[in-house]
Amino acid sequence: MQHYSTHEVAIERASHSVLRNTYSLLALTLAFSGLVAFISQQLRLPYPGPLITLAGFYGLMFATVRLRNSGWGLVTTFALTGFMGYTLGPILNAYLGMHNGSSVIASAFAMTALVFGGLSAFVLISRKDMSFLRGFITAGCFVLLAAVLASLFFDLSGFQLAISAGFVLFSSAVILYQTSEIINGGETNYIMATVSLYVSIYNLFISLLSILGVVNND
Numbered sequence: 335m336q337h338y339s340t341h342e343v344a345i346e347r348a349s350h351s352v353l354r355n356t357y358s359l360l361a362l363t364l365a366f367s368g369l370v371a372f373i374s375q376q377l378r379l380p381y382p383g384p385l386i387t388l389a390g391f392y393g394l395m396f397a398t399v400r401l402r403n404s405g406w407g408l409v410t411t412f413a414l415t416g417f418m419g420y421t422l423g424p425i426l427n428a429y430l431g432m433h434n435g436s437s438v439i440a441s442a443f444a445m446t447a448l449v450f451g452g453l454s455a456f457v458l459i460s461r462k463d464m465s466f467l468r469g470f471i472t473a474g475c476f477v478l479l480a481a482v483l484a485s486l487f488f489d490l491s492g493f494q495l496a497i498s499a500g501f502v503l504f505s506s507a508v509i510l511y512q513t514s515e516i517i518n519g520g521e522t523n524y525i526m527a528t529v530s531l532y533v534s535i536y537n538l539f540i541s542l543l544s545i546l547g548v549v550n551n552d
Contacts, residue, residue, distance in 0.1 A: 353516050355524035356531065359411070363532050366412055367419035374423020381424035384486055390417050398529055407525045414529065418536055429543065434550055442543040450535055453506060457513040464514035467507050474504045495548055501541040505534040 382390070394414035401407040429435040457464065481497050512530045515521035 348522065349517050349519050352522060352524050352527060356516060356527040359408075359524060359528040360531055363411060363415040363528060364535070367415040367422070367532075367536075370416045370419030371422040371426065374420045375426045375430075377423075378427060379420065379423055382421060384482075387421050388482075395529070398525065402523050402525045411525055411529060415532055418533075422536075422540075425540070425543070429547065432547070438543065438546045438550055442539055442546050445542050445546075446535060446539040449506060449538060450509060450531075453509045454513050457510055458517065461517060462514065463518060464510045465518075465520065467511040471504070471507055471511060474500070474507070478504055495545065498541040498544040501537045502545070505538040505541070508534040509538075 381387075391414070394410055394417060398407055398410040398414055401410055426439060429439055432438070456462075478497065478500055481493075481500065485493060485497060508530060512521065512527060512534070516527055521527045
């Protein structure tokens, strides 16, 4: 009985360590990504295009997964988040050039912070097991990837809006699932936990930006 209790304490301490390291690294990557996005926006750098964006994202993601247990994993994590920050700059410029664009960006940012904070707080306080979302996330990943590829060939505003709404639901599910995995000992690598949460926040922001843009007739 004592051995079981000690084992539980060890798991709890390990979970706290992963959680602390994850949120520390997440804060750093968000700050770095924001800085790169600001520079990209100020220099008016061109958008790399969907194919280069997908290649860069999945290439750096693959490298991060391979190097997640070494110090180089931190390097690829910052490379990945920096690259995504770069892609954000031209998108922000496109919205800033629209009517009421700054308000749309501010609203999307505020909603993203509220959703992430609310979902994270819910899991951290309730400590609910969200492992049941694993199947939904797996299926959603393939469905959204197929939809994104299809959108390269079909330029339909309604279709784009549906994809954005899908990404909002998908990202929310990932935040719930990943946070639950961390506090319940299912995720022991803080680099992968950070990347998962960062990508979810990024997709959440971009998707809300798109939806609010449509609502505001932009």
